[in-house]
Amino acid sequence: MTESRFTFPQWTNLALPAAIVIGMTAPLYMAIVVAYGFSPQATDVGYMPEQPIPFSHQMHAGELGLDCRYCHNTVEYTQHAAIPPTETCMNCHAQIHPQSDKIQPLFESYETGMPIEWVRVHDLPQYSYFNHSAHVTRGVSCVSCHGRVDTMEVVYQHEPLSMGWCLECHRDPDPHIRNPDLVTQLEWGLDMSAAERLENSALWRTHNDLQPSEDCSTCHR
Amino acid sequence: MTNLIKQIIDDLLKPFLADFKEMPLWIKWGAVVMTSIAFMILAFVFRARSEGVYNDKPRIHFIQNMDNQPKFVSQEANAMFNDGRGMRPKVEGTVARNEMTGDTHFFMGIVDEAWATTFPDQITVDRPLLDRGQGRFNIFCSPCHGAGGFGDGVIHHRAQRLVETGVNGTTWVAPKNLHEDMIAAQPVGQIFNTITNGIRTMAAHGSQIPVADRWAIVAYIEALQLSQNADASTVPNADSLPRVDEGSNK
Numbered sequence: 297m298t299e300s301r302f303t304f305p306q307w308t309n310l311a312l313p314a315a316i317v318i319g320m321t322a323p324l325y326m327a328i329v330v331a332y333g334f335s336p337q338a339t340d341v342g343y344m345p346e347q348p349i350p351f352s353h354q355m356h357a358g359e360l361g362l363d364c365r366y367c368h369n370t371v372e373y374t375q376h377a378a379i380p381p382t383e384t385c386m387n388c389h390a391q392i393h394p395q396s397d398k399i400q401p402l403f404e405s406y407e408t409g410m411p412i413e414w415v416r417v418h419d420l421p422q423y424s425y426f427n428h429s430a431h432v433t434r435g436v437s438c439v440s441c442h443g444r445v446d447t448m449e450v451v452y453q454h455e456p457l458s459m460g461w462c463l464e465c466h467r468d469p470d471p472h473i474r475n476p477d478l479v480t481q482l483e484w485g486l487d488m489s490a491a492e493r494l495e496n497s498a499l500w501r502t503h504n505d506l507q508p509s510e511d512c513s514t515c516h517r
Numbered sequence: 518m519t520n521l522i523k524q525i526i527d528d529l530l531k532p533f534l535a536d537f538k539e540m541p542l543w544i545k546w547g548a549v550v551m552t553s554i555a556f557m558i559l560a561f562v563f564r565a566r567s568e569g570v571y572n573d574k575p576r577i578h579f580i581q582n583m584d585n586q587p588k589f590v591s592q593e594a595n596a597m598f599n600d601g602r603g604m605r606p607k608v609e610g611t612v613a614r615n616e617m618t619g620d621t622h623f624f625m626g627i628v629d630e631a632w633a634t635t636f637p638d639q640i641t642v643d644r645p646l647l648d649r650g651q652g653r654f655n656i657f658c659s660p661c662h663g664a665g666g667f668g669d670g671v672i673h674h675r676a677q678r679l680v681e682t683g684v685n686g687t688t689w690v691a692p693k694n695l696h697e698d699m700i701a702a703q704p705v706g707q708i709f710n711t712i713t714n715g716i717r718t719m720a721a722h723g724s725q726i727p728v729a730d731r732w733a734i735v736a737y738i739e740a741l742q743l744s745q746n747a748d749a750s751t752v753p754n755a756d757s758l759p760r761v762d763e764g765s766n767k
Contacts, residue, residue: 395686
C-alpha cells in the first residue's frame with residue numbers, strides 16, 4: 297500500500313495541447329464578447345421601456361403632424377428637452393378621449409398633482425454634458441439622434457449615443473446639418489439624393505459658421 | 518507520401534485517440550457544455566445588436582464608469598419628497614427671476630387697467646418678429662386654429678370625427694376663426710392675454726411659450742387678420758401688378 301506511487305493517468309497527456317488551444321482562443325473570444333457585447337449598440341440600442349400611458353408618437357407627431365416643440369417646448373432654450381407636464385396633455389385631452397381607459401393616469405395626475413412617471417428612454421452618462429438647444433438651433437435635426445420618432449408607436453432608442461458616435465458627427469457634421477427652421481421635420485431630406493443633401497448641409501454649415509468642437513472639456517466639464 | 522500520412526496517423530492521431538478514450542466522461546461533457554455556453558453568449562450578443570430587436574428591461578451597463586452619480590438631473594424622481602419630484606415646484610407667492618410682472622404691459626397685455634392697444638416697448642414689430650411669430654403660430658396655434666387661422670386645424674378635424682363616432686366621451690367646441698369680426702376687433706393685449714391664460718375651452722399656453730414669443734404670435738395674428746381684410750388700395754404699386762380678368766375664368 298505504501299509503495300503505490302501516484303502516476304498521472306494517460307489521458308493527462310492531452311492537458312498541454314488543450315491548454316494551448318484554450319489559451320489561444322479564449323482571449324480572442326473575450327475580446328469579441330467585450331467589444332461587441334459591452335458596446336451601447338448591444339446594451340442600449342433598441343431599449344423600448346413600457347410607459348405608464350401608451351402614448352403614440354406615431355399618432356401625435358406622425359399622423360396629426362404636431363410639431364415636436366408643442367410638447368417638448370424647452371428644447372430650443374435649455375439643455376434638457378423636457379417631458380411635457382400633465383397640463384400640456386390636458387390642453388387637448390380635457391375634451392378629446394376623456395373617458396379612454398388608457399389615459400386615466402393622466403386625469404389622476406391632473407387631479408392629484410402627482411407627476412406621471414414616464415420612463416426615460418435616452419439616458420446619457422452623467423459625466424457627459426449635452427445641450428439640446430445648442431444642437432437644435434444650429435440645424436441638427438431631432439432625427440439625427442432620435443430616429444424617426446414620428447413613425448414609432450412606442451419610442452425606443454435608435455442610436456448608440458456613445459462617445460464615438462458623438463465624435464463621428466462632431467468631426468464630420470455635414471450629413472446632419474440643415475436649415476434650423478426645419479429641424480423638427482423628421483422626414484425632410486429623404487427625397488433628396490445624397491449629393492444634394494450634402495450640398496444643402498454644407499450651405500447651412502457655412503451660413504451659420506458651424507465648427508463643432510472636439511475638445512474634451514466641451515462634453516466633460 | 519502515403520508513408521508520411523501513415524506515419525502521422527500512427528505517431529500522432531492514434532496516441533491522441535487512445536489518450537482521449539481514457540479521459541473521464543465528466544471532463545468530456547464539461548467541455549461540450551462550456552463550448553455550448555460560449556456559443557450561446559455569442560448568439561445572445563448577435564441578437565442584442567440586431568436591428569428590430571427591442572427590449573423593455575432596464576439597460577445593463579457592465580462598466581459603470583460613474584454613469585449614474587448621486588445627484589438629481591432634470592425631471593428625475595426623488596423619493597425624499599411626497600410628490601416624488603426631484604425638481605421642486607415654485608413656492609406659491611414667489612416670483613422667479615425674469616418673471617417680474619410689475620410691467621403689466623409686457624407681461625399681461627394690460628395698460629391702465631385696460632387691454633393694451635399697442636405692442637410693449639420690449640417688442641419691435643419688424644420682419645424677423647413676424648417670421649418668429651409665424652413659426653411659433655405654426656407650432657402652438659395651427660393644430661387647432663389652422664395655418665391660416667380659420668379654425669380648421671388638424672386637431673379640430675380629428676375631434677369632429679371622434680364626436681361623430683362618439684368615442685370615449687369626446688366633446689368639442691370648434692376653435693375660433695381668428696378672422697371673425699369679434700376677434701379681429703380685439704386689441705393686441707387681449708389676444709396676448711388669451712394666449713397666456715386661455716379662454717373658454719382653450720387652455721392656457723403661457724407656461725409653454727415665453728413672453729416675447731407670445732407677442733410675436735400676436736403680431737403674426739394681426740398680420741394674418743390684415744391679410745384677409747386687404748383691398749387693392751393697401752397693396753403698394755397695385756396698378757403695376759397683372760390682373761386676372763374675372764369674366765374669362767368661367
